Amino acid sequence: MILWISATLGLIVATTILVLIRRDKLHVRHGVFWVLVALVFAGLGFAPPMVDWLAKTVGIGYPPILALVAAIAVLVIKILLMDIDQAHQEVQLQRLIQRVAMLEGSLRQKAKRNDDASAS
DSSP states (O other): OHHHHHHHHHHHHHHHHHHHHHTTSSOHHHHHHHHHHHHHHHHHHHOHHHHHHHHHHHTOSSHHHHHHHHHHHHHHHHHHHHHHHHHHHHHHHHHHHHHHHHHHHHHHHHHHHHHHHHHO
16 A cells, blocks of 8 residues: 555656746756656566665665665755855855946946046
8 A cells, every 4th residue: 555655756756846846946957866856766566576675785774775875876966056046146145246347336437537538
């Protein structure tokens, strides 16, 4: 029974993610990762002996632990990639703020020159 629940949840999550991407609520770059995660959930639900076989091959005595460790590893990698992306965006934002400040200063100087020229 739990296998069908896992497979159904995976398919529901995958469908929800695709709908969010289609409605522009989720960026495609992020959505692809989550669709893959949902499809893995569904796949494990439909083919649980694969986890048992892989765990036995790796030498893990309790197969569900393999799935948990793999899930934690994937989430840690995802968080790391999100932090890298956020740092990149912060640098871009800081540069943009500096460029806007320089442009505003330039506009003020031109406006002051125009005022001085028209006052003369």
